[in-house]
Amino acid sequence: MKGKVIEMRLMSVWIVLTLMWVGCNDEEPTPTEVLVSSLSVRGEFIEDGGSSQMSVIVTPEDATNQKVDWSVSNQEVATIDETGVLTAVTNGIVTVTATATDGSAVTATKSIRVSGVQGPIVLVESISLSVEDITDGREKQFSVEVLPTNATNKDVEWLVSDESIAEISEEGLLKPLKNGSVKVKVEAKDGSGVQTEEEIVITGVADVSDGIVVDNSNDLLSAIANASPGDKIYLRGGNYAFGSTISFNKDGQEGNLISLIAYPNDSERPVFDFSAMSENSSNRGIQLSGDYWYVKGIDVFNAGDNGMFISGSNNLIEFCYFYENSDSGLQIGNGAANNTVLNCDSYYNADSSIENADGFACKLDAGDGNKFIGCRAWQNLDDGWDGYLRGTDNITTTYENCWAFLNGKLKDGSVGGGDGNGFKTGGSDDKLLKHHAVYTNCIAAGNVVDGFDHNSNRGDVVLYNCGAHGNGRNINFGTGNIANSLTIKNTFSFEGGGDSYEATTTDISNNGWQNGLTTNASDFVSVDIELLKSPRKTDGSLPDIDYLKLVSGSDLIDQGVNVGLDFSGAAPDIGPFEFEN
Incomplete structure (x- = not known):
């Protein structure tokens, strides 16, 4: 039994020693390989025709093998070596690809723009210059043709021989400064020495040496505020934004006016833009309280009230446009007398309540002797012209060659809530005031209510060689608050409502409804009212149109009576236009 125990103990020791030996003789285990999971290619565009070092960011950072292979999509644009240096071959775009080499098959790409590669230099061989004389004093764009078409550098330099006569921009836009001859020269910029030149003649440049030229709002306001008799302010074309009323309160003198004139021959008109104004009776655009001003062009x-309000006297307003203001485009009042409004247009004026705003108004407390010549008023919410009086009496206003049409309608053509008359001759709160009015060669057409409107005016009204067509009522002078006198001669009326010609004293003869005459559309070349909107001539005068021009054979020819106006033939024709062969 004792021997068994000893044997068992020896066996246990052997097993322990065997295990210890085995443990002492095991090798270290091989670590697991970490593969690439993503790549990101970095590098700059090539802009100088040279090279760019590409690099790659490997994820994870402890990836076992971080080497990549480089390749490009188009070796005609660029090549890349094993270190990632990208070398330009020609201008273009190439895609660079990095591929992991650890067997993970992970790739990444980046598009690189290649530029600045210089090929063989092709010099300019010839330049053709396209120019022409300038006859209107306006800017002109010139052009060149550079050959051969594949010249490496086709840029040219523009020059003029005399910079006191003209200036020219880098793009070949020539700006005349005064009349004369000047050579326009073009030189190639590629060092080839190729050049050409042409001489042009400049005419039509206005001489503005007698005044100052302004091209911004601050200088304009300063010039107006400091104006003296005889000063001339030339205003360059463009938009001038204002948020408050501009006061013209200095006085010129008879024969020595203060002038504000659009710069001659500019391609665009100067616009006084009052869009920043709110609608309010105190927010007029221009307040002209001075005397002896000349405003042209x-x-x-979009003023918050009147576009222009004239309270001064002896002023001349020429070739101006008044539109989309919140009250009358141009109004004369506060005793203003002897003002002339020449070749001006007023249209699309309306207030937000859709009840008010005339084209032109010489009304309320206006003075005597004001004139409108060659003016047009259309699609104004209230009247084309308003002569209603309050605070003055027994004044005379004259209208020559003026056209009032489509008033009472809005800009979009719909009917508004205003009175809708072409020419409202007068009227007053007490129905007693006298606004004398003389109309010669005037047209009232397509107005919503009346063409020529009495409106209880107690004054003397004269119509010579006028035309009324297609109004609600063409000529309306009734017996209520009757006019003192009404004179109508050489005038026609057709395609309107029932007319009335009442006054205490009347002199009505030689008109298109008398002496057996009948006026209708067949008497005219055209009855298209829209022709009245045709563009004015370059000098601001009314356009030549076919509307209400008499046709050969019309029974209105030579049927008038001499009233002191020019005419041809045996007698004046009836209507605003003499027949032309």
Whole structure:
């Protein structure tokens, strides 16, 4: 039994020693390989025709094998070596690809723009210059043709021989400064020495040396505020934004006016833009309280009340446009007298209540002797012309060659809530005031209510050689608050509502509805009212149109009576236009 125990103990020791020996003789285990999971290619565009070092960011950072193979999509654009240096071959775009080499098959790409590669230099061989004389004093764009078409550098330099006569931009836009001859020269910039030149003659440039030229709002306001008799302010074309009323309060003198004139021959008109104004009776655009001003060629847009309000006297307003203002485009009041409004247009004026705003107004407390010549008023919410009086009496206003049409309608052609008359001759709160009015060669057409409207005016009204067509009522002088006198001669009326010609004293003869005459559309070349909107001539005068021009054989030819206006033939024709062979 004792021997068994000893044997068992010896066996246990052997097993322990065997295990210890085995443990002492095991090798270290091989670690697991970490593969690439993603790559990100970095590198700069090539802009100088040279090379760019590409690099790659490997994820994870402890990836076992971080080497990559480099390749490109188009070796005609660029090549890449095993270290990632990308070398330009020609200009273009190439895709660079990095591929992991650890068997993970992970790739990444980046598009690289290659530029600045210089090929063989092709010099300019010839330049053809396309120019022409300038006859209107306006800017002119010139051009060149550079050959061969594949010249490496086709840029040219523009020059003029006399910069006191003209200036020219880097793009070949020539700006005349005064009349004369000047050579326009073009030189190639590629060092080839190729050049050409042509001489042009410049005419039509206005001489503005007698005034100052302004081209921004601050200088304009300063010039107006500091104006003296005889000053001339030439205003360059463009938009001039204002948020408050501009006051013209300096006085010129008879024969020595203060002038604000659009710069001659500019391609765009100067626009006084009052869009920043809110609608309010105190927010007039221009307040002309001075005397002896001459204002020509400006636009007045979107004032909060009148576009221009004239309270001064002996002023001349020519070739101006007044539109989309919140009250009358141009109004004369506060005793203003002897003002002349020449070749001006007023249209689309309306207030937000859709009840008010005339084209032109010589009304309320206006003075005597104001004239409108060659003016047009259309699609004004209230009247084309308003002569309603309050605070003055017994004044005379004259209208020559003026056209009032489509008034009472809005800009979109819909009918508004205004009175809708072409020429409202007068009227007053007490129905007693006298606004004398003389209309010669005037047209009232397509107005919503009346063409020529009495409106309880107690004054003397004269119509010579006028035309009324397609109004609600063409000529309306009723017995209520009757006019003192009404004279109508050489005038026609057709396609309107029932006319009335009442006054205490009347002199109505030789008109298109008398002496057996009948006026209708067949008497005219055209009865298209829209022609009245045709563009004015470049000098601002009314356009030559076919509307209400008499056709050969019309029974209105030579049927008028001499009223002191020019005419041809045996006697004046009836209507605003003499027949032309």
